[in-house]
Amino acid sequence: MSAPIFRDGEGDLGFRMTWWASRALIYGVLTLWAVICLFPIYWTVSTSFKMAPDVMQGNLIPWVDYRPAWLGWRSLGLSPDTIGAESTVRAEFLKRFANSAVTALSASALAVVLGSLAAYGLSRFSYRFGPMRNADISFFFLSQLILPPVVLALPFLVLYKELALLDTRIGLILLYTLTVLPIVIWIMRDQFASIPTELEEAALVDGLSVWGAFLTIILPIAAPGMVAAFILSLVLTWNEYFFAALLTSTKAVTLPVMVASQTGSQGISWWSMAALSFAAILPLIVIGILLERFIVKGMAAGAVK
């Protein structure tokens, strides 16, 4: 065998070595961080199928270390053998789940409607409310983001008591809308600014009114941004705990409050807590996997100008 005619020189070999080393390092770090991100979720899922000895021995891999059991899900009334039967825990869980879903969905929808309108107006027309001009009005809306929830919590507690809105879904919806409104305006302002005004000008020349142009021309173009704002609002409102803990007691209790109250009564029934926690985070995990594109878009909006 003769030596190959074309071969890598000494310098190239060194280069390839460093290239492989950097690849290995990059994938190593990426994998490590992926494990850090995913392991708690995996731990929760696997714990919900464990029995007491498995928890204490720290068994990790199903079917190898331990035999999965429906223990955690049975305590929620969601395992195959209890799903048909009556279960007060399941009824309770479903009620909380429905509360969370209704409040999160309606608050996000309301915030997207109000926020999109305001953002569109601010990006297209000039306003004057007394001494306030457009920039001031925008700042007024966005500055609500700084407002810590604790400042509003106690006044709202008293106000809602007077208005008979304590422990109602409507009360929570109104508050949640307020908390996500600045974020929606932030995202939508960015969206509308990227749409050229020539589109509306053409529509106006063709005889549409301002609102007609907005509804028929601009909204379809801005829809992806609205979806992004909606999803991001959904994430924030679904996970909200502070207001829900203060303002609800029995009827309108949301899922995070239920999870928190179960944590307090530490009966070390880890499997049922794991099942409950996992059931609470599952909807958002699904949303995160399916609609990741929109979430990224929503969070990136406004960061890059």
Place this chain on the structure above:
Amino acid sequence: MIPEGDLLHVVTRDAISPARRAAGRLLIWGSFALLVGVALVQALNAAGRLDLGLANWRPTLYAYAVWATCLCIGQVVLKGEQGKRLVFVLPAALFTVAMVIFPLIFGLTIAFTDWNLASLSGRKFNGWDNVRQMWADPFYWNALGNMVWYLLAIAVEYAIAFGLALLLNAEIRARRFFRVAFLLPLMLSPVAVSWMIGKSMLEARFGPLARLARWLGWENPSFFGSPEIARLTIMVMDAWTFIPLMMIMLLAGLQAIPKELTEAARVDGAGPWQSFWQVTFPLMLPVSVTAILIRIIFKLKLADIVINVTAGGPGGATDTVTSFIFREYRDRSNVGYGTLLAMVYLVLIVIFMTVLMKLADRWTRPRT
């Protein structure tokens, strides 16, 4: 800067008749009079002068809704085309004013009372007593001090987030998988996270992280035993949930940098280290500042994890202002004092954020 205002300038000629103008005024002022009237009657009812048997203030709320609607309609009637434009912003503005300004003013009036929901006597104005009590309250100052520590942790979070964003921006396979995996912690409810990590994974006997710590040579791992370690643990858990937020923003910034710039730097002979510090990092400065500011805003609201994992312990070492006030209300029903603490916190935040935004504005302005 996002261009704003008067982009869609249309000259319209609205011929609004005097009758229409009068109708508009009547609509707005009539509904306003209704609101004032209902509020007055309610106030008299609450004071016991009138006995209408109204159990709550709902009628006033409805009157406000009616007035807000009439105001929006009235604008169109009164001003025609210009009014239609106002209607874009008006609903959000009316909503925010009703939900923020009014409660804030109301909050100020309870901040200076000794109102305790558990006591039988109602609220009583007590002047500066709450302020004096706050001044002498070591736990409040301790909580404020903790907030400084928590804010400082953002520097580390930023470094990690930037590193991850750089990795995701590199030429890698399975980018979508990694992006989704890295994003997931942000989607999880902090309450669930406090159980999943704080209560079970960090549990001293069976928790996997405690096992790992023991395997690494830590004799008796206790993550909430000493004040410093407890605070560090809370910081790490909070970082775990919020690093994705900064990472995504920084990633968007990195993707907006034209490839030509880094290529030009390489052609000019810059190594990766040099090209990062001389080209990428300066270009990322505005995005970085935005990401850090948003992270600070979220950090100042930190409470859920603290309330559910440590309840402020040990000895208040992990307390945030929000969790402290939450317990002040939950355990002692001290509405008056708690509101004052919250108001002081708000003032501090507003000052802090204003200074910070001014500084950030100066730093990111392009040097000419």
